[in-house]
Amino acid sequence: QVQLVESGGGLVQAGGSLRLSCAASGRTFSGYAMDWLRQVPGKERELVAAIRWSGGSTYYADFVKGRFTISRDNAKNTVYLQMNSLKPEDTAVYYCAASQAYSGRYYPDKYDYWGQGTQVTVSS
Numbered sequence: 001q002v003q004l005v006e007s008g009g010g011l012v013q014a015g016g017s018l019r020l021s022c023a024a025s026g027r028t029f030s031g032y033a034m035d036w037l038r039q040v041p042g043k044e045r046e047l048v049a050a051i052r053w054s055g056g057s058t059y060y061a062d063f064v065k066g067r068f069t070i071s072r073d074n075a076k077n078t079v080y081l082q083m084n085s086l087k088p089e090d091t092a093v094y095y096c097a098a099s100q101a102y103s104g105r106y107y108p109d110k111y112d113y114w115g116q117g118t119q120v121t122v123s124s
Contacts, residue, residue, distance in 0.1 A: 001026045001027055001113075002024050002025070002026045002027055002029065002032070002098055002112070002113045003024065003025045003026045003113075004022055004023070004024055004096050004097070004098065004113055004114065004115035004116075005022070005023050005025075005115060005116070006020060006021065006022050006094065006095065006096055006115040006116065006117060006118040007020070007021050007022075007023070007118060008020040008021050008118060009094060009118030009119045009120045010119075010120070010121070011121045011122075011123065012086055012120075012121070012122055012123070013122070013123050014086060014087055014088055014122055014123065014124050015085060015086065016086050016122070017082070017083060017084045017085075017086065018083045018086065018120060019080060019081070019082050019083070020036070020080065020081040020083065020094055020096075020118060020120075021078055021079070021080055022034065022036075022078065022079045022080075022081075022096030022115055023076075023077060023078050024077040024078070024079075024098070024113075025077065029074065029077045029098075030053070030074075031053050031100065032053060032098040032099060032100060032112070032113075033050060033051065033052050033053055033098070033099045033100070033101065033102035033103075034050070034051050034070075034072060034079040034096060034097070034098055034099075035047060035048075035049065035050040035051075035096065035097045035098075035099060035106075035110075035111070036048045036049045036050075036070060036079075036081045036094060036095070036096055036097075037094070037095045037096075037097060037106065038090075038092035038093065038094045038095070038120075039092055039093050039095070039117075040091070040092045040093075045095070045106070046061065046106065047059075047061055047104070047105070047106035048060075048061055048064055048068065048081070048094070049061065049064065049068055049069075049070035049081060050070070050102060050103065050104060051070045051071070051072055051079065051102075052102040053074075053102070055071065055072050055074075057102060058070055059102075059103075059104035063089075064083075064090075067083065067084050067085045067086075068081060068082065068083050068084070069081070069082040069084075070082075079096055081094070081096075083120070086120075086122045087122060088122045088123065088124045089122075090120060090122050091120060091121050091122050092119075092120060093117040093118065093119050093120075094117065094118050094119075094120050095114055095115050095116075095117045095118075096114075096115045097110075097111040097113065097114045097115065098111060098112050098113040098114075099111050099112060100112060
């Protein structure tokens with residue numbers, strides 16, 4: 001089992017920044033690609049960014065390109081999402097998830113493990 005715990009969410013004004021963290025514990029984190037996803041009530045969950053286990057490849061949804069950066073520190077079993085130039089439409093619950101497959105596509109059975117989510121609210 002791998003436990004994923006997100007942190008770093010909160011309330012920020014439009015144009016501001018937040019950095020989300022996702023800490024993994026339990027069995028080895030090794031080999032997993034990590035994704036950040038988000039969900040707004042009443043809407044489908046959407047893939048925000050993904051990073052390969054090695055960190056050598058990353059994917060970003062068009063709506064965050066140039067504003068968000070995904071990174072990971074495997075020695076610390078932690079994945080990050082740096083979010084800059086935040087917009088009100090970025091308001092959502094953000095989740096990290098672990099997958100054995102690195103991909104820029106979201107599909108429900110892609111993930112082995114999920115975090116509990118952290119709320120990000122961007123005020124205008």
